[in-house]
Amino acid sequence: MINALRGMKDTISPTSEIYAHIIETCTKIAQNYGFSFIETPILEETALFKRSVGESSDIVGKEMYQFIDKGENDVCLRPEGTAGVVRAFIQQKFDKAGGVRRFFYHGPMFRYERPQKGRLRQFHQFGAETFGEGSVREDATIILMLKAIFESLGIGYTLEINSLGCPACMPLYKLKLVQFLETLDGLCEDCQRRKLTNPIRVLDCKNEHCKILLADAPLIVEHLCSTCKEDFATLRSILDQFNVAYVVNPKLVRGLDYYSKTAFEFVSNEIGAQSAIAGGGRYDRLVEFLDGKPTFGVGFAMGIERLMELVKMPEVKREGYYIGALCEEAKSVVYNLVIQKRETSKVLTQYEPKSLKSHLSNADKNYVKFCVCIGEDELSKGVVWVKDLESKEEKMIKLENF
RNA sequence: GUGGGUGUAGCUCAGUCGGUUAGAGCAUCAGGUUGUGGUUCUGAGGGUCGUGGGUUCGAUCCCCAUCACUCACCCCA
Numbered sequence: 139m140i141n142a143l144r145g146m147k148d149t150i151s152p153t154s155e156i157y158a159h160i161i162e163t164c165t166k167i168a169q170n171y172g173f174s175f176i177e178t179p180i181l182e183e184t185a186l187f188k189r190s191v192g193e194s195s196d197i198v199g200k201e202m203y204q205f206i207d208k209g210e211n212d213v214c215l216r217p218e219g220t221a222g223v224v225r226a227f228i229q230q231k232f233d234k235a236g237g238v239r240r241f242f243y244h245g246p247m248f249r250y251e252r253p254q255k256g257r258l259r260q261f262h263q264f265g266a267e268t269f270g271e272g273s274v275r276e277d278a279t280i281i282l283m284l285k286a287i288f289e290s291l292g293i294g295y296t297l298e299i300n301s302l303g304c305p306a307c308m309p310l311y312k313l314k315l316v317q318f319l320e321t322l323d324g325l326c327e328d329c330q331r332r333k334l335t336n337p338i339r340v341l342d343c344k345n346e347h348c349k350i351l352l353a354d355a356p357l358i359v360e361h362l363c364s365t366c367k368e369d370f371a372t373l374r375s376i377l378d379q380f381n382v383a384y385v386v387n388p389k390l391v392r393g394l395d396y397y398s399k400t401a402f403e404f405v406s407n408e409i410g411a412q413s414a415i416a417g418g419g420r421y422d423r424l425v426e427f428l429d430g431k432p433t434f435g436v437g438f439a440m441g442i443e444r445l446m447e448l449v450k451m452p453e454v455k456r457e458g459y460y461i462g463a464l465c466e467e468a469k470s471v472v473y474n475l476v477i478q479k480r481e482t483s484k485v486l487t488q489y490e491p492k493s494l495k496s497h498l499s500n501a502d503k504n505y506v507k508f509c510v511c512i513g514e515d516e517l518s519k520g521v522v523w524v525k526d527l528e529s530k531e532e533k534m535i536k537l538e539n540f
Numbered sequence: 541g542u543g544g545g546u547g548u549a550g551c552u553c554a555g556u557c558g559g560u561u562a563g564a565g566c567a568u569c570a571g572g573u574u575g576u577g578g579u580u581c582u583g584a585g586g587g588u589c590g591u592g593g594g595u596u597c598g599a600u601c602c603c604c605a606u607c608a609c610u611c612a613c614c615c616c617a
Contacts, residue, residue, distance in 0.1 A: 141608080196615050200541085218617085247617080252541075254611060263617060328614080344614080394616090403617090414617055441617030464575070496570095498577035505578095513575065527577070 145251070145259025147443075156446050157262075161244055163290050164264045164440075168242040171283045173266050176241040178222035180248075184212040189427055190221040192395025194335040201249040215248035218394065219265045219439055220421070221428075227269055228430035242266040244442070256412030256444045265418075267437035269425070274369040276436050277400040277420055278376040284404060284416055284438060285382055293448045295415060297382065299402045300359065300390040301370040302338070305423070307363035308398065312337055314356050322351050341389040357388040366399060373400060396421040400436070409447050416440035456528055458484030460501035463491040464513030472512055475522070475540070502527060510540075 142148060149157055165175070184204055191198050197217045204214040216222055223241055232239055244264040251257060266283070268276050281297070288295055303311055319325070319333050319340060326345045333340060341352060362370065377384055384402075392401050401419035409415070418438025425433040459479060463472040469491060476487045486504045488497065494511060501509035509525045516523055521534045 144608085201615080249616080251615070252613095253609095254613095257616075261617070265617090392616095411612065412616070417617060439617060444617060494575040495577075497575095500577085502577040509577075511575080515575085523575090525576075530577095532576085 143259070145253035145257075147258060147260075152451070153446065156449050156451055157442060159451060160291065160442055160445055160449060161264065164244070164287055165242070167283060167287050167290065168266055171240070171266075171279065173240040173242040173268075176223055176226065176243050177245070178216075178219075178226050178243065180216055180246060181213050182216055182222055182225065184214045186221050186225055186428070187214060187217060190224065190394075190396055190424060191218060192336075195395055197249060197394065201251055203248045203250055217249045218247055219243050219245070219263055220267060220394075220396070220424070220437055223265075223267050223437075224424055224428055224430070224435070227267075227433075228425060228428055232269065233425055233430040233433045236270065238268065238270040240266065240268045254412065255410035256441070256447070258443060262442040263439045264442055265437060265439035267435060269433050269435050271436065272422070272434040274372050274400065275376065277369075278373050280418065280436055280438055281377065281382065281402060282380060284440070285380075287440075288404070288415075291445065291449050293406070293415070293445065294408070295404045295406050297384040297402060297404055298387040298390050299373070299377075299384050299400070300387055301362055301366055302391065302398050302401050302419070303358050303362050303366050304398055307361060307366055308358070311356070311358050311361040314361065315340075318356055325351060336395065338391045342391050352389075359386065359388045369399065392417060392419055396424040396427065398422055402438075404440070406444070406448060409444055412444065414441070415444045415448070454505070456505055456507040458486065458506045459508045459510055460486045460488075460497070460504055460506045461510040461512075461522075462488050462497035462500070464494060464497070464511055465491050465517075467514070468512040468517055471517065471537075475510075475512075475537075479540075498525070498527075 184202070187198055187202065193199065202214045202217055204212070207213050223243060227233065227239070227241075242265065245262060246260050247263050248260050250259060253259060266280065268280065281299075302308065316333065316337050319329075319337060324347065325333070325340070326343065326348050329340045329343050329345070329348055332343075338358075340348070341355060343349065343352070359370070374384075374386075390401055390403060392403075397419040399420040399422065402417065403414050404416040405413045406415050407413060416438055417440075419436070421435045421437070423432075424435055425431070461472050461476050461479070463469045469489070472487065473489070476485050479485045484506070486501075486506060488500055492500075494513075497511055498509050507527060509527055511523045513523075516534070519534070520537050522537055522540050523532065524535055524540070525532045
């Protein structure tokens with residue numbers, strides 16, 4: 139027997155209905171916010187992710203599905219969605235055309251990790267990106283949009299925000315942080331490495347000993363330049379104004395290297411250790427890293443599988459027909475009726491004749507509203523027997539009027 | 541990559557201190573006097589007890605290995 143690969147899942151009804159419901163809800167809200175759908179390839183050149191996500195990140199460092207294709211191209215399955223969208227944006231020369239553009243996407247992402255609750259090797263994200271808008275109001279808008287999505291889906295969350303600073307203040311802060319880290323003794327192995335590759339990540343270390351050592355670490359929020367400071371204050375005041383509850387987490391750093399200024403994460407405490415349900419922020423430098431003309435960028439991504447555990451589906455109503463034959467002679471009449479009725483309604487059937495009891499039972503299991511049967515009596519009179527499974531009302535209807 | 545837990549029917553799980561035909565509930569199918577579901581009653585089908593080796597007169601049970609699933613670390617959505 140051949141099974142699906144580790145960390146890859148089939149999504150089947152009723153779970154698939156929840157998946158579709160999430161996509162539908164997100165799509166509608168994103169459209170209300172002026173975003174348009176973009177679909178980009180799942181397979182991209184490896185260099186795209188190395189340059190955007192960053193070689194120091196674990197995603198690129200050890201989690202990519204990377205291989206050489208038959209044309210000797212170094213390619214990989216996308217581990218996240220932003221890079222491809224930015225690549226498409228630049229390829230379409232939207233950076234040169236200028237103006238503001240908003241895109242949303244959804245689809246599979248691939249990371250070669252050890253699976254656990256809320257973490258798959260092939261998982262699905264819904265995300266959105268705004269290009270060419272430098273105002274922090276866009277950052278706030280994206281958070282408000284996520285709030286609207288989660289409210290519509292009936293999902294509880296907590297929101298953490300932070301500012302990572304810009305090229306004017308971040309490098310100075312980084313120096314200060316490294317100086318501080320040099321004074322520490324006994325940081326974990328990972329942190330020793332991070333100190334050199336990406337010192338900001340040390341702040342995010344979960345190691346208990348490191349946490350204690352880092353208690354007095356300088357924080358980026360205290361070293362922001364005046365612009366970043368102002369923007370962060372504006373963001374907070376907008377969130378306050380619209381009653382979005384949040385906590386400032388000065389140690390929140392995003393796992394992808396391209397973020398600057400606003401960073402945020404939506405977290406749930408009901409889905410296990412992998413608790414982030416959406417994350418995002420600003421990436422004003424990313425377009426130029428990928429050879430485009432400098433263009434502002436903000437966006438987010440959310441993990442659909444993690445959301446699925448939290449979404450309660452609205453109750454479904456009985457819908458459509460089930461049509462069955464009670465005798466051999468009625469088979470073809472039933473079949474014709476089924477095909478004809480499907481032009482307007484949902485219709486289920488059973489090709490072989492069965493007892494009335496069996497048909498009713500099938501109709502009920504399929505949760506249709508009407509059970510329709512044709513037997514010898516109905517054939518001779520040119521009628522069909524129809525039962526409303528909710529009201530239990532039964533009728534004989536002329537074949538041509540059905 | 542590292543650690544813990546679990547593998548018995550389609551699903552959820554009992555069970556055998558090692559002993560002959562391995563059980564239940566749910567689900568499926570068929571019936572309950574010749575055409576009435578979501579509530580009952582009766583019956584049937586369905587298992588090489590994850591796989592491979594070892595110990596033993598005998599292993600689903602004990603031991604070893606292996607694989608799979610799962611949770612956690614790490615990382616992230």
